[in-house]
Amino acid sequence: MIRLKDVEMEYENGTRAIQGITLSIEDGEFVFLVGPSGSGKSTIIKLLTGEVEPCAGRIMINGFSVSNISEKQIPLMRRTLGIIFQDFRLIEKKTVYDNLAFVMRAVGTAPKEIQKRIPYVLKLVGLEKKAQSYPTELSGGEQQRVAIARALVNNPNTIIADEPTGNLDPERSFELMSLLLKINELGTTVVVVTHEKDLVDRFSKRVITIDTGRVVNDGVGGYVGGSIHA
Amino acid sequence: MRKYNFGYFFHEGLSNMFSHGFMTFAAIGITVACLLIMGTFTLVAVNANSLLKDLEKENEILAYVQESYTPEQAKALESKLKAVSNVTSATYISREQAMEDFAKQYPEENMFQDLDPQIFRDRYAVKIENLEQLSQTVRSVKAVEGIDGVNAYEEIAGGFITVRNVATVVCVALIAILFVVSVFIISNTIKLTTFDRRDEIAIMRMVGATNGFIRWPFVYEGFMLGFLSAVIAFALQWGLYAAVARGVDTNDTLQLIHVIPFRQLWPAVGGTFTGAGILMGVGGSLSAIRKFLQV
Numbered sequence: 001m002i003r004l005k006d007v008e009m010e011y012e013n014g015t016r017a018i019q020g021i022t023l024s025i026e027d028g029e030f031v032f033l034v035g036p037s038g039s040g041k042s043t044i045i046k047l048l049t050g051e052v053e054p055c056a057g058r059i060m061i062n063g064f065s066v067s068n069i070s071e072k073q074i075p076l077m078r079r080t081l082g083i084i085f086q087d088f089r090l091i092e093k094k095t096v097y098d099n100l101a102f103v104m105r106a107v108g109t110a111p112k113e114i115q116k117r118i119p120y121v122l123k124l125v126g127l128e129k130k131a132q133s134y135p136t137e138l139s140g141g142e143q144q145r146v147a148i149a150r151a152l153v154n155n156p157n158t159i160i161a162d163e164p165t166g167n168l169d170p171e172r173s174f175e176l177m178s179l180l181l182k183i184n185e186l187g188t189t190v191v192v193v194t195h196e197k198d199l200v201d202r203f204s205k206r207v208i209t210i211d212t213g214r215v216v217n218d219g220v221g222g223y224v225g226g227s228i229h230a
Numbered sequence: 231m232r233k234y235n236f237g238y239f240f241h242e243g244l245s246n247m248f249s250h251g252f253m254t255f256a257a258i259g260i261t262v263a264c265l266l267i268m269g270t271f272t273l274v275a276v277n278a279n280s281l282l283k284d285l286e287k288e289n290e291i292l293a294y295v296q297e298s299y300t301p302e303q304a305k306a307l308e309s310k311l312k313a314v315s316n317v318t319s320a321t322y323i324s325r326e327q328a329m330e331d332f333a334k335q336y337p338e339e340n341m342f343q344d345l346d347p348q349i350f351r352d353r354y355a356v357k358i359e360n361l362e363q364l365s366q367t368v369r370s371v372k373a374v375e376g377i378d379g380v381n382a383y384e385e386i387a388g389g390f391i392t393v394r395n396v397a398t399v400v401c402v403a404l405i406a407i408l409f410v411v412s413v414f415i416i417s418n419t420i421k422l423t424t425f426d427r428r429d430e431i432a433i434m435r436m437v438g439a440t441n442g443f444i445r446w447p448f449v450y451e452g453f454m455l456g457f458l459s460a461v462i463a464f465a466l467q468w469g470l471y472a473a474v475a476r477g478v479d480t481n482d483t484l485q486l487i488h489v490i491p492f493r494q495l496w497p498a499v500g501g502t503f504t505g506a507g508i509l510m511g512v513g514g515s516l517s518a519i520r521k522f523l524q525v
């Protein structure tokens with residue numbers, strides 16, 4: 001469950017990236033977050049992960065009040081989120097298996113549990129045969145699926161993906177989006193940031209459109225972009 | 231902290247060390263040098279101090295009574311000598327007694343056996359409490375009315391005191407400087423690791439690892455650097471000390487100097503090195519990660 005109420009955010013250099021956003025996403029939803037470059041999509045994600053703080057308004061995520069969270073609570077809040085980045089951010093020195101084991105160990109999971117969980121997640125993203133490969137030995141689409149597996153492996157309540165299809169061809173992008181949909185059907189809330197209009201149009205899901213730090217459209221189906229002003 | 235984390239932190243800390251062979255080598259080298267210099271000067275000071283203690287045990291000076299004094303007048307000086315500060319006792323020795331003692335010291339020399347007591351002088355054996363104030367005490371004793379001259383080990387004692395004081399000052403200054411240098415180098419070695427691992431750190435933070443979990447491997451790295459340095463420095467110090475001790479013991483002109491055997495000193499040296507090494511290592515790692523690892 002994600003709630004933003006009258007959230008404003010300004011970067012240190014004075015850029016007002018978010019200028020009053022109110023929105024709420026319920027558990028189990030699948031939401032596209034779209035909008036032109038520089039509109040503030042990534043900033044919203046950073047607000048959700050606690051990487052940056054709002055200067056006004058309230059943010060609630062999975063029972064944590066992010067806008068006035070204590071330092072000790074931040075890790076616990078982050079464990080309820082699985083983040084996927086456009087540039088994957090895999091560790092190149094580690095195999096696919098070790099990339100996943102690494103993040104499980106980071107939250108204190110027992111080795112036995114790790115051994116049980118990883119094959120399951122790799123099977124889910126269709127990479128069971130690549131467990132011992134290194135990221136550089138994989139295609140872009142495969143690397144992105146490893147990033148998804150890593151976001152999933154700690155069994156988060158919510159998956160947040162920032163431009164997960166940026167480096168992929170349309171066919172791979174569609175496959176990847178289908179995978180996220182499958183994950184959503186298994187019960188995980190999914191928020192996907194993208195500016196691929198075609199892709200959004202192919203799924204009839206909720207689309208939140210952002211422009212210059214404001215929500216300009218929120219509804220099912222269709223990428224509205226900045227055209228709402230017209 | 232869960233038990234299976236310990237092995238993980240340890241392993242990560244070790245692999246951090248090997249990933250920067252050169253910096254690790256430099257950090258250990260500097261720390262070893264720091265400990266060795268610190269140890270060497272401290273051991274010199276400890277030895278000088280023990281020699282001073284030896285001297286103090288028999289720190290007796292002889293105060294000669296003026297020729298013109300009668301034995302009664304001479305005996306009367308005892309209370310005046312005892313009143314001098316830093317003097318613990320003053321024992322009167324008549325010239326006859328002095329002659330006998332002298333003759334006993336050289337039983338082989340016939341010509342010493344029947345000397346005229348008149349060539350000796352009445353004297354006091356004066357015991358001193360604190361050798362550091364020897365020259366001042368000698369001056370006060372000389373100033374006593376009726377005392378003609380004084381015979382003391384002033385120079386020997388003064389030499390040891392100087393050695394000890396210089397060793398102490400140099401020691402304190404060097405320790406302070408080298409301590410800072412070591413912590414700085416260790417800190418930079420670990421900063422390099424944190425820089426190398428910034429992607430991993432970012433991911434750990436993103437998935438909700440606690441700050442403590444992220445920091446432990448770096449603290450271990452510092453701990454291991456300090457501990458390894460202490461072990462190496464200890465072995466080197468031992469070898470160095472044994473070599474110098476052997477040199478001093480077999481040198482004729484240095485017969486007066488008695489070196490404390492290392493087997494009496496090693497627990498203190500080992501303990502101090504380990505403590506100081508770990509302090510520098512962990513201090514270095516904490517200073518490295520303090521800034522770097524904020525949420």
Ligand SMILES: Nc1ncnc2c1ncn2[C@@H]1O[C@H](COP(=O)(O)OP(=O)(O)OP(=O)(O)O)[C@@H](O)[C@H]1O
Pocket residue numbers: 011012013015016017035036037038039040041042043044195
């Ligand atoms: N670290 C930063 N410091 C200062 N300004 C920033 C910073 N990051 C982003 N901005 C500014 O904040 C605004 C919103 O940026 P944001 O990254 O959220 O956009 P976006 O919607 O994710 O764009 P894109 O689709 O290109 O990724 C932009 O004007 C950007 O220049």
Ligand SMILES: [Mg+2]
Pocket residue numbers: 041042043162
């Ligand atoms: Mg962005």
